Amino acid sequence: MKRPTPADACEVSTMGKMEKVPTGIPGFDEAIGGGFTPGTVVLVAGNPGSGKTTFAAKFVYEGAKRFGEPGVYISLHEPREEFYMYMKDLGMDFRELEERRVFKYIELLPPLGTESIDVLADKLVKAVVSLNAKRVVIDSITPFIRELGEAKARTLIRNVLKTISKGLGAVTLLIAELPYGAQVIGLGIEEFMVDAVVVLYQRRGKAWTIPVRYLEIRKMRGRPVEQVVYQFVIGPPEGFTVLNPVPLEVRANVDYRELLKTYISELDEVLGGGLYRGSVTLLQGHVGTGKTLLSLIIAAENAMRGKKVLYISFEEPTEQLQQTLETLSYPVDKLRPYLQILFVDPKSITPSAIVSKFVRRDTLPDLVIFDGISSIRRVIGRELYVHTIRDLCKILKAYGITTIFTTDEKPGKDPAVSAIADNIIWLRFRKVKRGLVRTLMVLKNKLRWSDPIEYLLYFSDRKLHLRKLEV
Template identity: 45%
Template sequence: MTAILLEDCPSGIPGFDEATGGFYRGQLVLVAGNAGSGKTTFAAKFIYEGAKRWGEPGLYISTGESKEEFYAYMARLGMDFKALEERGLFRYVLFPTPTSTDALMNLSKELVSNAMEIKAKRVVIDSITPFLTLSPPLEVRAMLHNALKTITRTLKATTVLTVEVPRGRESIGAEVEEFVCDALIKLTLVVPEAGAPYRMMRVLKLRGRPLSRVAYEYEIGPPFGIRVLPTSLLEELESKISRLDRVPTGVKGLDEMLGGGLIRGTVVLIEGPPGSGKTLLALLIAAENSARGLETAYVSFEEPRQQLEETLRFLGYKPERLEKLSISSISPRALTLRGIYNVAEALHTLDRRVDLMILDGLTALSREFGSAFAQVMREIAFSAKRRGCTLIVTMISGLAVLNTIADTLIRLRVKEEEGELRRELAVVKMRMYSPEPKYRELKLVGNKLVVT
């Protein structure tokens, strides 16, 4: 038996091919999604990049949007389809919504005719939802599939079909199409009860490609049109971290427990109940290291900046004199999942390399975004390590993923003894060092934190 050689057909969508491997030539791709999820933009980007970058003629069949509307909207996203049309690399056909099998037969003929005429290598039908309501359903599907087979076999054209998924419904509902397609991609515009909307892509099927992940966040906007946001696997990071390169905390007794301080370029999780001293400890570490000349960025997701500055004054520091320390306070409700990552990335600029980054109050983000927040934290941790930046995060109770990616775990607790509250601290784990697994008292002596 002769082996079939599969020819790559990159989508051209930034981030998608890197994450999934892309499509193969002649495959049938079903893109499903709710209103506003970006189905049309995904399909348009696939056609546009194929024509512009690889000279592959594209045919776009629409059942709802005029060519003028399509061109105008895509131009705002950085795609000049008019220029491609003038070069003979693109054709847009508006077909009235079919109301009978006769109308669908005419569409099938027009689809094949146009594809053959321009020798299309990429075809889009946006969308097939109106066809799925026609009767008899088996006859309708047979017509559509026969037309697509003709295009695929004759031209080896890769075809993208879009289908609408009502908001709130998990199943796609395209039935047969889900089984005959080579790739199945579901786009979702997520509108949470609290927080800003965001978009998630699930690659449910991609024939010929091993899928290590299914879910990806993506965004739509100029000049890229649509792009899949990068993911980072901490397990693949070849770190140059040295256990001898330390960042002192400045807390008497704690550096001794840590064997000389935090290890530079690692991830540190400080967790404990309310009132246990997480913010106090994090602020002191920030102030001490900025005073030593380290570029330090402190971001709180719970407390206002003015309150943090007052706490610094209480600890004996003058915020205005800590030139290497930047403090900001951001409400979780003002962020998307990707916005959290962007905040952390924005702290690194061309003229400023952050040595120490502290993200205080991650509990608020966890409440806002749920389990999806964990993946963003993995990416932030990877980015910090790649830059050699020491990352400290605080929260009431660590997410499982944070416990996993944290190189050092410092746990605080509050105990009541004879009617008095006593704060205690333990270094639960520390990679590249074996701390003593024992709680010691954390207390204020004057205006300084000490561990005894």
């Protein structure tokens, strides 16, 4: 069965006679139905540091880089070299575009008096015409609005910017500052004068060390837009990524004909041959019961056989996990092409960013292991934790990726998470005559019948084994 791949970025399309120009911003084109209409004037408003400049830069960059549409960026506050340096860190090389003569960055002094309209219009027209630009950004329009007042601001937007945009068929983004706590953008007229309005803002959670970023599409003239609040992330390699909500009707791609083995022979026998491709397994147990060891062995054994495995730990550093594999005599260096081990601090990444890592991967792994998801719950709270795990499961199931979660929760303590899993394996300490031993029990095997028998989990010849526990 061919595994589904993430959808490519929207291409230029038509709806009736209305041409759509894709922005190239991952996730955003899907949210607005394919892209902007040529000649559109878009207001992009947001709090300081909310990502307005990065959003606009990504729009211009993708136009010149991917869609053959030259762009002009007019800035009233950021020197050219600083802009180039910051954007290159986010994966956008504007200097290369400038050398190819498909991009121009213009530094403009803040406006002083009505003559500033003429200066802006003159520089804008010359730059757009010289490049045959189809994407324009003015960052920001706020100083002009404040300087000119309501009547002249209307003149600037309606008679100058909209006329230029529609006459040249260019999409123009106007950046506007939205102070914290403000409900109205600028003078309150801007939203009525433009064709589309996009608002960005950020909120900082109590436990996260980075802000959660949100995007709203408040207006899109000529087409319906869902009233949805989208989360987005800023960072390389994409620069700016809008995270579309996972639809409730997303279809799982579980393949009942294909099994992914754990390569622990007795466990595979108990499971009926292994884990169905696209299934979700919850590995539960207290600290020290062997969850990480078991999941590492499953990861390494699959990587040894050419399966692509992504192992994300929320508790142990990458180096420590690699040392554990070396202790178990696994050739870590030889496994690198197939096994990627990452440590993620749950306090330094939002749940939406965790989800985004799997939405747009070019090469999908066969197996993903999330080790220590209880750490996420302790940081973000139970409600958002459940929502995050559900979204991860939907996405990974839709792509047919087999997934294992490890948690220190007791079975049945969090029924909302247990209900998501196809399989539940419980590890625990059991007191017997000779002392404490580790045991394993398959509590849930959704896709096949399995008796809840308790097995002794033990090491022999550097391998994990199971045998029925005799009490």
